[in-house]
Amino acid sequence: MEVQGDILDEFLQQQRSGRQGAQPTPCREQPEARAGPDNCRDSGDPSDFRIPVLPYGRHLVIDIKSTWGDRHYVGLNGIEIFSSKGEPVQIASIQADPPDINILPAYGKDPRVVGNLIDGVNRTQDDMHVWLAPFTPGKSHSVSIDFSHPCHVALIRIWNYNKSRIHSFRGVRDVEILLDAQCIFHGEIAKASGTLTGAPEHFGDTILFTTDDDILEAIFRSDETFDVDTGGPCSLPCEEPLRRPSTADGDSEERPYTQAGLWAQVPEVELPCSAPVSEVTTPEPGVYHGICLQLNFTASWGDLHYLGLTGLEVVGKDGQALPISLHQISACPRDLNDLPEYTDDSRTLDKTGTWRRAPPHPFLAPCFL
Structure with a gap:
């Protein structure tokens, strides 16, 4: 299925505008479902790939190919999946490979584990609600989810790693998604903004597998994402200031240490008022001596x-x-x-x-x- 733009965003915009009587018009007619290859890389030219309509299955794998630039770590904030009934898919289990950064020698009790991806707290910068794992270019990195029952998948929303503007580069970039070994998506996931305000598209990507109005309306009714006030920043609880982390030398391939914990709140610094500066005149405008x-x-x-x-x-x-x-x-x-x-x-x-x-x-x- 090929859709220009985000039909769900268009639908939600019309819902918010009070057009309850009118149904949104899809960007284009819904195409016939096409069976995807067993492996995304077997599809040949990426431009020939079509997202299937309402793929059916029970075992979902998100194969992570790259990050947004971080060479050592990869992370996510959350994953949401909706079925063709418009309801969140019930998840039986979730695993990751590698599981999290606790497999590294310097860690053992880091809270950034894969179970956080389905705890429902996605718009966050709290380490208690995100997943982080070591990233090694050329190695396998994936998240696997088993549904409680097989179902038709209508929407997958991926919340990218959003710890801060700097650490958002640890978020996933190129991914392949397979449902029961059938490729249903491969492409790029948007980088998170590193802030706590903004619409869902500022935190990752929403992948649609249908343009059916009834399904989209059912998803809208059960989607708690749009119940969150996006107008102002969320308040974070106060924490003790973090110790200064060590910084790896640029010539080294050593993986730098990453510390869990909330960012210390930085107090507003009031600079002392300085004496008025007299206007400087120069022989040539913009040239100072x-x-x-x-x-x-x-x-x-x-x-x-x-x-x-x-x-x-x-x-x-x-x-x-x-x-x-x-x-x-x-x-x-x-x-x-x-x-x-x-x-x-x-x-x-x-x-x-x-x-x-x-x-x-x-x-x-x-x-x-």
């Missing part, structure tokens, strides 16, 4: 512990980069070696000499809030 350039960093892109740069370049009025020597640069804190647990980390201030310096040559320093 001086001897000391100071950059004050007030926030990172979400990391509570570290702040870094790949390089820094200052361009003169002729468009050429100004020469900068190491003795002309200082930073506070200077780099990671200011911390007691670091002594010879290579991500030092001299790596900021130019933006054109290719990774892995970044500068990294501890961040104090």
Whole structure:
């Protein structure tokens, strides 16, 4: 079945607009059901693949092929499945391979286990309601679900990993979904936003296996997702501040440690009022003259512990980069070696000499809030 856009979103939009008397018009007529191959990779040209209409079965496998960029971990927030009756499918068991990060030597009681995917708490950043497992490129990664009874599947909603904007890159990207060994979907799952506000499409993807109006209306009546107020952020309980995690060197393939627990709430920092700055007039608009350039960093892109740069370049009025020597640069804190647990980390201030310096040559320093 090939559908342009999301027919369920269109249907729900009309429901919310009060058009109770009118039925939504599908994007196109419902095609005939086509039996999918036993394996998604046997389908040849991906453009020839058609999502089957109301596939029937009992054993569902989500085969994860890639993440949104994280090389070490893969995770999900939740999975919802609705039958052709418009009701949530009753799940008998759920397993994952690898099961979770507790198979790694450094873990043992991490709460991010696969059972969290079906606990009904999906719009969250709480580690008690998500799943996280080690990811190794080229290896098998999958989630397997057994239904209590065979049924026709009408909708699958995948809530991607949503811990934060940074950690959302651990979410699944390319997947293949099989029902009783028959391929029913292969494609890309949207990355989660890393926030707690927004519509469901900001947290993953909804896969439809029907455009039947009666089934969609039945799903709408039993779908609790749209009962959640998406207008404001959910309040998270206070937790003790997390200890600063260790950071893996960029040259190493070592899997970095990931710590479970809620993000520490960051208090709003009130900067002291500074004296009014007199307007600066320059001989040429946009060109300033001086001897000391100071950059004050007030926030990172979400990391509570570290702040870094790949390089820094200052361009003169002729468009050429100004020469900068190491003795002309200082930073506070200077780099990671200011911390007691670091002594010879290579991500030092001299790596900021130019933006054109290719990774892995970044500068990294501890961040104090």
